[in-house]
Amino acid sequence: MKLLYNIKHSKEKVSFSEALIRGLGKNQGLFFPINLPKFSSSEIDTLLKMNFIERSAYILSKYIGAELLYENILTCVKNAFTFPVPLVFIKKNIAILELFHGPTLAFKDFGSRLMASMLMNQVKEGYKLIKTKPLVILTATSGDTGAAVAHAFYGLKNIHVFILYPKDKISILQEKSFCTLGGNITTISVDGDFDICQSLVKQSFEDDFLKKKLHLNSANSINISRLLAQVCYYFEALSQISERIRATNKLVISVPSGNFGNLTAGLLAQSSGLPVQCFIIATNLNDTVPRFLQSGIWNPLPTLSTLSNAMDVSCPSNWSRIEELFRREKRSFDELKYGCVNDELTKDTINKLSKLGYIADPHTAVAYQVLCDQLNCGEFGICLGTAHPAKFKKLIEFVLDKKVNVLLPDVLKNQIKLPILSYRISGCFSKLRDLICSIVL
Secondary structure, eight states, rough: OOEEEEESSSSSSHHHHHHHHHHOOOOOOOEEESOOOOOOOOHHHHHHHHHHEEEEEEEHHHGGGGOOOOHHHHHHHHHHHOOOOOOOEEEEEEEEEEEOSSSSTTTTTHHHHHHHHHHHHHTTTOOOHSSOOOEEEEOOOOHHHHHHHHHHHHTTTTTTEEEEEETSOOHHHHHHHHHHTTTTEEEEEESOOOHHHHHHHHHHHHHHHHEEEOEEEOOOOHHHHHHHHHHHHHHHHHHHHHHHHHHOOOEEEEOOOOSSHHHHHHHHHHHHHHOOOOOEEOOOOOOOOEEEEEEESSOOOOOOOOOSGGGSSSSOTTHHHHEEEHHHHOOOOGOOEEEEOOOOOOOOHHHHHHTTTTOOOOHHHHHHHHHHOOOOOTOOOEEOOOOOOOGGGGOOOOOSSSSSOOOOOOHHHHHSSSSSOOEOOOOOHHHHHHHHHHHHH
């Protein structure tokens, strides 16, 4: 059953399992659903009354169809979504959806854990694409993806994971959280920025030698399973607000945006019928998309290092999926609001939220500030909280000039004491290829 197509080659159609296992299509094209689920208002009301696990499994089943049994999807969701998703009210008209209560304290845990669970389900089923070659997962990270992927796939048999990250451009806690595991997790420090890391991953998928010897996949948000996992928590957000607020049809969601998988998922939820009035794109100074929406010119600039480092992306891969969605549904980019926040304003916003009794990481602060700037009278705003403040405790304490009571879980406390096991390479693709081959072959 062919459920998805390659955005760059529309004639290339694949099943969900094939998209899950391959990651990318020809010419590094992203896979996108052929048919998008549409829920009526009454169906939305029914969905919002369900619990998070059952609702999520139902929504995913509508994207995946009969290819995977509903019971299998439900089991994968139960294994992946094992942590709460609280909506915390900051003001009468603003709330923060906390997506950082998973094992690596970032929203990436949703997609990474669901992908790992679904992939292992297919491995156990003996899926033909995995039988003949070593399965290698390649992922680039600007901070949080690496930890989520590493912990989701750590210890899984017959799966080799390589995670690339920009040297000296992620926090020491972020680095320690995934570069100390070893085993089937290989971490690589790259001389360059995130976009170079992402480019190396994409080059790997086009390399004839690697394609011949290995079965390559990616656990970045370019993988459709990670993206669909994120659709689920937008429904959860609305289930936690009153019917009165939902009935106003004036719900606005601010999304901290780097590689734009989070926003893509939200727009898919909206397209399916979730009553969201509009989305706000919140970026740091890496503002390729806001500048594009303003001028109509796509002009990525060199990536800048900021306090909200997981959003330090100048060439967001998922923007092509958003363009495809808007093209198919004849939507206008005028629907989207946007704003950019520099480091000084990020610090000010962390202070502002602290005075309201809320400790926020810099990524959440960026989204909150843009939401405050854009929210109109009568609207209700939700800001996505994407990383736990404990991961940025030193920065937050410096900004607030006081100690804050945010605690790391024991597993991360223990990892801080461990040595970093990363390899270091230049931004040269041949170096990456040689390293992969020396470890796997």
